[in-house]
Amino acid sequence: MLSQSFKPCELPPSAQELRAEVRDFLAEALREYSRADRAYSWMGFDARFTRQLAARGWIGMTWPAQYGGGGRTAFERYVVVEELLACGAPVLAHWTADRQSGPLILKVGTEEQKQRFLPAICRGESYFCIGMSEPDSGSDLAATRTRADRVPGGWRVNGAKLWTTNAHRCHWMIALVRTTPGAEKHQGLSQVIIDLHAQGVTIRPIRDLAGESHFNEVVFDDVFVPDDQLVGTEGNGWQQVMSELAFERSGPERYLSSIALLAELIRAVGRHPGERVRVAVGRMVAQIVVLRQMSLSIAGLLERGQxxxxxxxxxxxxxxxLExxxxxxxxxxxxxxxxxxxxGDYQRVLAYVTQVAPSFSLRGGTREIIRGIIARGLGLR
Known part of the structure; x- marks a missing residue:
């Protein structure tokens, strides 16, 4: 039963001890960041900060030392991520590479790919984005039309990816492409690593309601991808993407994106708010506590290799x-x-979070797609 997967999970002493170290580091590293700046949460970009984290060994924490990682537990990584999000650290530069691109390469990549890409990620020098969504396809990843055609020495990629976060700053994209034309919808898909500075790649920023350009459309026009940049098994792209998305959907960023606003709200209402405010804030905090325990239990599943x-x-x-x-x-x-x-920090944070909140239920899969996955998991469809 699904409920059995969300068993209470306690952080080990090593993870608890790490928390104090992380907080001390963040107090110094972010002392110039205003509370309004921190509302950007994991969408804030600062390459210098990413390099500082890397120097601490806090990128690729769970990866083997032979690939530049720290060989630490999923629980220790959870504590670092939780503290980064709670204080609004600007982690976008390395976020996708650390959260899912690196783990995907570690899981299904070749030894050469692991040696080539993972150490650079751990040093905070290599940024990845994900190429899944496409124009006119909504959240139906299986409707992928971007194709990769066999040519001597590799593939020629043609098509486009949409809503690609941070692509304009990244070095690489792991893209879902169709390698077998005419195959059934969920078949014939593969993943390839594309150099975003290669000839034929065009990146077009998309401005959002908040005036930011985190999202991009990335167009591929006869882009050559060498054979050794196929990730995993040709034709197994759908299964690999589903596994990759589990990394994206389970972390504390899925309930802490608005935490800066909650903190500012508590400051704004003062030490003695009315009953209506106390009840509303209490309910929000109670939900966060429950979601944290659910997310932490998933860290336990990942630690056990599930x-x-x-x-x-x-x-x-x-x-x-909740966000x-x-x-x-x-x-x-x-x-x-x-x-x-x-x-006023409260009004500025409120304005920013209000503008970006509609995207929270889109990134990582729309609410309808997510509920379809849950329904299938429960045997309801």
Whole structure:
């Protein structure tokens, strides 16, 4: 039963001891960051900060030392990620590579790929993005039309990927492509590592409601990809992508994206708020506590080498629902309007989170897709 996967999970002493070290580091490294700056959470980009984390050994923490990793536990990595998110650290530069691209290469990549890509990620020098969504396909990844055709020495890739976070700053993309034309919808798909500076790659930023350009459209026009940049098994792309998405959906970023706003709300209402505010804030905190325990239990599954696809979908669905609720409640509980044209941290954070909150239930799979995964896991479809 699915409920048995969410057993209470305690952090080991080594992870608890690490927390204090991480907090001391962040207090110094982020002392110039305002509370409004920290609202960007894991969408904040700072290459210098990423290199500082790398110097501490906090990128690729669970990977083997032979590939530049720290050989530490999933629980220790969980503590580092939790602290980074709780204080709004700018981690976007290495985020995708550390969270899912590196683990995918470690799991299904060749030895040459591991030696080539993983140490650079651990040093904070190599940034990855993911190429899954496409124009006119919504969240249906199996509708992938970007194709990779066999040519001497590799593949020629043609097509486009959409909503590609951070592509304009990244070095590499792991893209889902169709390598067998005419195959059944979920068959004939593969993953390839594409050099984003290669000839034929065009990256077009997409500006969002907050005025940012985190998202991009990436177009491939006869882009050559060498044979040795096929990831895993040709034709096994669908299964690999599903496994990769479990890494993306299960972490604390799926319920802590709005945590800066909750903290500012508590500051704004003061030490003695009315009962309505106390009840609303108490309920939000209670939900965070539950989601944290669910997410932590998935870290336990990963530590045991399991593949928590359905469990991760549950955390993602419930977590993004809470993240989107927090700005709505903040609006209802205070008389301060959201505004980016003020010195007030609360109003600036409220404005930013309100603008980006609609994307929370899109990134990593729409709510409908996520609930379909859960339904299949429960045997309901």
């Amino acid at each position: 593949d928590p696809l359905v469990e991760a979908a549950c955390v993602k669905d419930l977590g993004t629902g 989107q609720l927090i700005p709505e409640l903040a609006h209802a509980l205070t008389d301060l309007p959201p505004s980016l044209q003020t010195d």
